[in-house]
Amino acid sequence: MILRLVDLDATFLERIGRTIVYRDGLVGANGIRFCCPACSVADPYVKAHPVTIWLANRGVPDDAAPLPHGEFRGDGVHNLTIWTAIETPCWRGRIVNGCASIL
Ligand SMILES: [Zn+2]
Numbered sequence: 001m002i003l004r005l006v007d008l009d010a011t012f013l014e015r016i017g018r019t020i021v022y023r024d025g026l027v028g029a030n031g032i033r034f035c036c037p038a039c040s041v042a043d044p045y046v047k048a049h050p051v052t053i054w055l056a057n058r059g060v061p062d063d064a065a066p067l068p069h070g071e072f073r074g075d076g077v078h079n080l081t082i083w084t085a086i087e088t089p090c091w092r093g094r095i096v097n098g099c100a101s102i103l
Contacts, residue, residue, distance in 0.1 A: 001037075003041070003102075005032075005077045005078075005100060006077055006098070008034040008037060008048075010034035010077045011034070012031065012077070013030070015059075015064070026074075030054060030055050030058035031052055031054045032082075034050065035049070036051050036088065037051075037100040037102055038093075038102055053069070053082060055069065055082075056071045070082035070095075071084070076098075080098055081097055085103075
């Protein structure tokens, strides 16, 4: 199953110390947040809880949760790829070319 990040309300984040602000694009961003793909599929009528992924080497402390942080490629939500497998209690998947997969 593949879901587009734009359909999961994906938003870039900038973490500054312990403060997190939303960003319109990748400029200044060091993370991304979107609705959990697995729970969005399980119940399309309820807004799923958010999933956050920190982008590696963008100023977020290496041990900041959630881990792992991901190297990325792309210039926006529409074509973002993150080079790490993501595993949460309810979702295991990848972000490739602006889409979230459920493994
Ligand atoms: Zn979930």
